[in-house]
Amino acid sequence: MSVRKILVPLAGRAEDVEVLTTALSVSRAFEAQLVVLFTRPDPTEALPYLGDGVSGQVIEDLMQAAREGADQASGRVKSALTKIAGDAGVPLAEKGGEVKLPSVRFLDVTGRRDEVVAAHSRLSDLIVFGEGTTGVAGGTALEAAMMSAGRPVLIAPQKSWNPVGGSVCIGWDDSAEAAHAVTAAIPFLEEAKKVTILCVGGKELDPGPGSTLADYLELHGVVADVHLVDAAGRAAGEVLLEQAEAAKTDLLVMGGYSHSRLREFIIGGVTQHIRSHATIPVLMAH
Missing domain, CATH: 3.40.50.620 (HUPs)
Incomplete structure (x- = not known):
């Protein structure tokens, strides 16, 4: 790649x-x-x-x-x-x-x-x-x-970024869209100094999907830490950005429009929130 x-x-x-x-x-x-x-x-x-x-x-x-x-x-x-x-x-x-x-x-x-x-x-x-x-x-x-x-x-929001991808967070929900984003981001991930997999959900979040992704990335020579994050009822997009910013990430990788664009536009969603509020570079794929 x-x-x-x-x-x-x-x-x-x-x-x-x-x-x-x-x-x-x-x-x-x-x-x-x-x-x-x-x-x-x-x-x-x-x-x-x-x-x-x-x-x-x-x-x-x-x-x-x-x-x-x-x-x-x-x-x-x-x-x-x-x-x-x-x-x-x-x-x-x-x-x-x-x-x-x-x-x-x-x-x-x-x-x-x-x-x-x-x-x-x-x-x-x-x-x-x-x-x-x-x-x-x-x-x-x-x-x-x-x-x-x-x-x-x-x-690429708000300001000039150099480098992009020194520290990468992956918003992982086991969806096809997130998988496409990860494969597209492999060139960044292979060069990153730190990679964190963020799985956002409830208290009983299954660690399996995050571990499966970590195993896949290891085949590409990428060592990633898996973090399970309890959203505590908050919007997933808000929590994802907050966690990525707190980790001083300079690239967030995530799937885009897992739901329809119309649904996201009317009632909101992770993609729409990130597009409106991103303060760090974000790589998206559908």
């Missing part, structure tokens, strides 16, 4: 710098290529919503303003990438040129963001997201990468 291509969808916001720095630290650790993806909206898609009474000149002005706004945002992303990569001594990959790792690439693609991200995620090993404008990490683009493209995602 290896990480050779890391995709980072960015929109030209101030917090892009922190996300880029975290993603580049992961890219350098694995000697991978970091591909920064900027998706510009297609202004013609808004035409049906303008109505018949809008003059051609107004339409042209609106489309021109949209193009200029996208150009400016794209320029901010590319400038940030160029500076951060240059400061780190990581080269910009040239199309058709010699493959160098680690390296960075910049893509500017027109289309619907979730569709573009999903398409480019399918042949990526890891997709890195920041918090987004809604306070929920990654927005619909994260769901597109994880659910539609079936790829693991890394939430």
Whole structure:
């Protein structure tokens, strides 16, 4: 298992710098290529919503303003990438040129963001997201990468992280989603100095699943401690984050959306809580 291509969808916001720095630290650790993806909206898609009474000149002005706004945002992303990569001594990959790792690439693609991200995620090993404008990490683009493209995602919240994965906590509930997250995280786990398996539940929590995971990881040369945590009636997501933060973890590994996205959105759930409250990097897979 290896990480050779890391995709980072960015929109030209101030917090892009922190996300880029975290993603580049992961890219350098694995000697991978970091591909920064900027998706510009297609202004013609808004035409049906303008109505018949809008003059051609107004339409042209609106489309021109949209193009200029996208150009400016794209320029901010590319400038940030160029500076951060240059400061780190990581080269910009040239199309058709010699493959160098680690390296960075910049893509500017027109289309619907979730569709573009999903398409480019399918042949990526890891997709890195920041918090987004809604306070929920990654927005619909994260769901597109994880659910539609079936790829693991890394939430990079609040600040720059380097390293990512020196100390790892695994939120383990014996689900298929958690298993997918663990296998996706093997490159991190193999390099980690400390790995803790957190099983959150009631007082009579079965130690068996945690031990089974520890046995599996041992085959990969990873020694992990198993901690059984009594949630005492509290939400599992809240307890999981609290335990990971208390252990000074710099990577939490967990399954995403064991329940439906609609159920999580309406009544809450572990995934939704983590996406809204994560203060440390989180690797999720579905």
